Amino acid sequence: MLDRLSLNYQTRLCAVIGNPISHSMSPAIHNAGFAELGLDFAYFPCEVDDVKAMLDGMRAMHNFRGLSVTIPHKVAAMQYVDEVVAADRVIGSINTIVKQDGKLIGMGTDGPGALKALTDAGVELSGKVVLMLGCGGAARAIAFTLAQQSGLAELCLLDIDAQMLQGLASDLRTHTDAEICAETMNDGTLAAAMARADLIVHCTPIGMHPKEDATLVPAELFRPGQVVFDIVYNPLQTRLLAEAEARGLKTISGVEMFINQAVLQFEIFTGGPAPEEVMRRVVMERLNQ
Amino acid sequence: MLDRLSLNYQTRLCAVIGNPISHSMSPAIHNAGFAELGLDFAYFPCEVDDVKAMLDGMRAMHNFRGLSVTIPHKVAAMQYVDEVVAADRVIGSINTIVKQDGKLIGMGTDGPGALKALTDAGVELSGKVVLMLGCGGAARAIAFTLAQQSGLAELCLLDIDAQMLQGLASDLRTHTDAEICAETMNDGTLAAAMARADLIVHCTPIGMHPKEDATLVPAELFRPGQVVFDIVYNPLQTRLLAEAEARGLKTISGVEMFINQAVLQFEIFTGGPAPEEVMRRVVMERLNQ
Numbered sequence: 001m002l003d004r005l006s007l008n009y010q011t012r013l014c015a016v017i018g019n020p021i022s023h024s025m026s027p028a029i030h031n032a033g034f035a036e037l038g039l040d041f042a043y044f045p046c047e048v049d050d051v052k053a054m055l056d057g058m059r060a061m062h063n064f065r066g067l068s069v070t071i072p073h074k075v076a077a078m079q080y081v082d083e084v085v086a087a088d089r090v091i092g093s094i095n096t097i098v099k100q101d102g103k104l105i106g107m108g109t110d111g112p113g114a115l116k117a118l119t120d121a122g123v124e125l126s127g128k129v130v131l132m133l134g135c136g137g138a139a140r141a142i143a144f145t146l147a148q149q150s151g152l153a154e155l156c157l158l159d160i161d162a163q164m165l166q167g168l169a170s171d172l173r174t175h176t177d178a179e180i181c182a183e184t185m186n187d188g189t190l191a192a193a194m195a196r197a198d199l200i201v202h203c204t205p206i207g208m209h210p211k212e213d214a215t216l217v218p219a220e221l222f223r224p225g226q227v228v229f230d231i232v233y234n235p236l237q238t239r240l241l242a243e244a245e246a247r248g249l250k251t252i253s254g255v256e257m258f259i260n261q262a263v264l265q266f267e268i269f270t271g272g273p274a275p276e277e278v279m280r281r282v283v284m285e286r287l288n289q
Numbered sequence: 290m291l292d293r294l295s296l297n298y299q300t301r302l303c304a305v306i307g308n309p310i311s312h313s314m315s316p317a318i319h320n321a322g323f324a325e326l327g328l329d330f331a332y333f334p335c336e337v338d339d340v341k342a343m344l345d346g347m348r349a350m351h352n353f354r355g356l357s358v359t360i361p362h363k364v365a366a367m368q369y370v371d372e373v374v375a376a377d378r379v380i381g382s383i384n385t386i387v388k389q390d391g392k393l394i395g396m397g398t399d400g401p402g403a404l405k406a407l408t409d410a411g412v413e414l415s416g417k418v419v420l421m422l423g424c425g426g427a428a429r430a431i432a433f434t435l436a437q438q439s440g441l442a443e444l445c446l447l448d449i450d451a452q453m454l455q456g457l458a459s460d461l462r463t464h465t466d467a468e469i470c471a472e473t474m475n476d477g478t479l480a481a482a483m484a485r486a487d488l489i490v491h492c493t494p495i496g497m498h499p500k501e502d503a504t505l506v507p508a509e510l511f512r513p514g515q516v517v518f519d520i521v522y523n524p525l526q527t528r529l530l531a532e533a534e535a536r537g538l539k540t541i542s543g544v545e546m547f548i549n550q551a552v553l554q555f556e557i558f559t560g561g562p563a564p565e566e567v568m569r570r571v572v573m574e575r576l577n578q
Contacts, residue, residue, distance in 0.1 A: 002292060002293045002294070003291060003292045003293065003324075004291045004292065004293060004296075004320050004323070004324070004331050004332075005291070005317065005320045005321060005324060007293075007316050007320060007331065007332065007333040007334070008316060008333075008334060009310050009311045009313070009316075009334040009335075009336060010311075011333060011334075013333060013335075015350075021298050022298045022299075024298070027296050027297060027298075028294065031293050031294045031296060032294060034293070035292075035293070035294060042293045042296065042331070042333065043293075043296065044296040044297075044300060044302060044331065044352075045296070045297060045298040045300075045352075046298075046302075046349075046350040046351065046352060046353075047298060047350075047351040047352060048349050048350060048351065049349070049351075050345075050348070050349040051349075053345035053346055053348055053349035054346055054349040054350065055346075056339075056342035056345045056346055057342055057343055057344075057345055057346010057347060057349060057350070058346060059339070059342055060335075060337050060338070060339040060340075060342035060343040060346060061304075061335040061336075061337060061343065061346070062335065062336040062337065062338075063333075063334075063335060063336060064335075
């Protein structure tokens with residue numbers, strides 16, 4: 001069923017676009033999921049610069065079903081779809097496009113994927129103080145999801161870029177009811193925020209391969225009972241998470257968010273439950289290579 | 290190598306567009322050819338109405354290599370490619386688009402496929418009188434190829450549609466050196482043309498499934514030594530060919546042209562020789578089902 005010889009007019013086509021695209025694990029993850037369920041879908045990677053033309057082509061191909069969008073197209077793609085899900089409009093980026101009745105609907109699964117990673121790990125969010133380190137694209141998605149859906153006591157944002165910081169804080173205050181604090185990051189504001197946080201969500205590239213030695217948070221700032229979530233997934237355990245774990249804290253790797261955003265995409269593309277364990281195995285095999 | 294799980298950023302994508310597309314044998318033929326040679330290509334069918342958008346998408350996808358174009362897009366596709374091979378411009382339709390250095394080049398393989406079917410069958414064309422029955426899209430492609438490349442004594446066109454007939458005759462006279470005659474088809478002109486023809490090329494839908502009982506040429510008009518080529522390939526042997534064969538004439542089925550146009554496309558897409566026997570086997574298996 002699932003060899004290339006069987007590609008036929010009923011095969012639902014999916015793709016991931018970005019540039020570069022050679023590193024993307026999405027084709028392996030989704031195709032493994034389709035194979036596991038015996039679904040007649042095929043998912044291929046496309047290096048793309050012209051997002052508008054790509055989406056026009058997706059609209060034209062009647063059997064094209066869904067698209068994953070990765071760097072550098074997550075912001076630009078929004079303007080070429082027919083509709084963006086309300087919750088994602090203010091986030092300002094999308095990573096998923098699905099065709100419904102000929103229309104392209106854009107949405108994001110990074111925020112929901114992060115939330116699912118937290119709840120799957122048994123993290124209670126209601127009434128808690130969350131510290132977000134970094135205010136870039138992924139941070140925006142996660143911040144909005146947490147602010148809208150989790151009943152936080154407070155969401156505290158730190159970033160060294162004052163403009164990005166105040167932009168996100170202002171958008172969160174305008175569009176959610178959450179209690180927001182926002183401060184330019186330095187040693188003092190970081191220490192003060194760490195003293196109050198129940199959950200730390202790290203959304204900067206610090207600690208990512210090939211700079212595994214770096215960490216943003218001095219280990220002495222950790223306090224018992226804190227949970228540390230790092231959206232970096234390469235390496236699977238960053239220095240931040242290793243030091244938190246060494247102090248007995250609960251930690252969650254970015255790979256959980258990565259797997260969950262793919263699971264949610266798969267369910268949007270196919271309209272049914274994803275074979276999460278198979279998808280997880282593909283990711284782990286790739287990351288452990 | 291060639292399952293869907295292995296679709297990757299280096300996989301060269303090809304497709305066929307048309308509407309309807311469910312009947313197309315092209316995906317099975319080309320994918321079998323890629324598999325035979327171990328080439329990392331994937332070919333999928335797409336029902337498409339908006340040809341311009343499809344071609345824009347093809348341009349945007351860096352790993353998109355080639356497109357087959359079928360009914361009803363063979364004429365419209367010409368205006369959306371970046372270049373049409375000179376020989377095909379005056380024919381007025383294309384069935385093949387290949388991307389070279391980011392540009393879409395349109396061309397036709399129906400004419401060359403027909404010529405190859407004739408030469409593979411050992412038919413000598415130089416100095417011969419060819420009678421073409423029908424002046425539609427496929428006839429135009431075949432007529433131009435024969436008029437330009439085969440040193441015919443005369444190319445005689447018959448059609449019941451005087452406007453199409455005179456249009457093709459005029460284009461052939463303008464753009465080729467061949468001796469052209471053109472007459473509106475009726476019992477008298479058909480009998481007269483059959484009396485002079487060495488090769489009859491049948492390019493109308495008469496005799497095609499589900500009207501296998503029909504034939505345009507009364508059997509008594511056949512003369513010894515004539516060759517009869519019918520571009521219809523479903524059924525493999527039309528009534529026209531059966532009656533010609535019963536009189537001892539050499540006959541060539543449209544399936545030979547169909548296979549050869551696919552072989553030529555494959556070679557355009559891949560830049561190397563096609564595994565013709567494998568492609569032929571796929572076509573024959575499908576048609577004998």
